Amino acid sequence: xxxxGIVASLxxxxxxxxxxxxxxxxxxxxxxxxxxxxGSYAAGQQGTVDITLTPKGGxxxxxxxxxxxxxxxxxxGVTYPKTTLSRADFDTSDGKGHFKFxxxxxxxxxxxxxxxxxxxxxxxxNCLTDKAxxxxxxxxx
Numbered sequence: 001x002x003x004x005g006i007v008a009s010l011x012x013x014x015x016x017x018x019x020x021x022x023x024x025x026x027x028x029x030x031x032x033x034x035x036x037x038x039g040s041y042a043a044g045q046q047g048t049v050d051i052t053l054t055p056k057g058g059x060x061x062x063x064x065x066x067x068x069x070x071x072x073x074x075x076x077g078v079t080y081p082k083t084t085l086s087r088a089d090f091d092t093s094d095g096k097g098h099f100k101f102x103x104x105x106x107x108x109x110x111x112x113x114x115x116x117x118x119x120x121x122x123x124x125x126n127c128l129t130d131k132a133x134x135x136x137x138x139x140x141x
Contacts, residue, residue, distance in 0.1 A: 026117075029056065030055065030121050031054060031056055031119065031121045032056065033117055033132040034051070037050075037138050040141065046081060047102070048101055048102050048103070049101050049136055049138065051069055051085075051134065052096055052098055053097035058123050060122055061121065062122045062127055065122075066086065066118075067119060068086055068087070068117075069099050069118070070084050070116050072114050072135070074113070078104065078105050079106075081103070101113070101115070109139075110138070116131055116132070116133050116134075119131070
């Protein structure tokens, strides 16, 4: 029995590590967190990428959780005008959660932008919290 508990605990930790590693999408039984490019980008001008939290399986966006997105280290040639997005930046008007993460690229090229999304989804029985490392490549002209 103890071995099953160890395996379950290890599996949960590996799953968390996979969610924290950067990718454009993190998905569990209770949510999907995604980061996507939003339109076209020009060198020297601020652009944004969309971060969306979609609850699944009877879960919903928490009314009180302090949602946060904290930028990772920017690649060379990119700056983040706002390195931390907070609950005040989080739009929940459609039942999903949305952040618009701003960046500025100094020159044309392909860059990967991202960071860590601290999130929560709730059901009638409980609330779950998690962190998802999200990053996405953007093409700047």
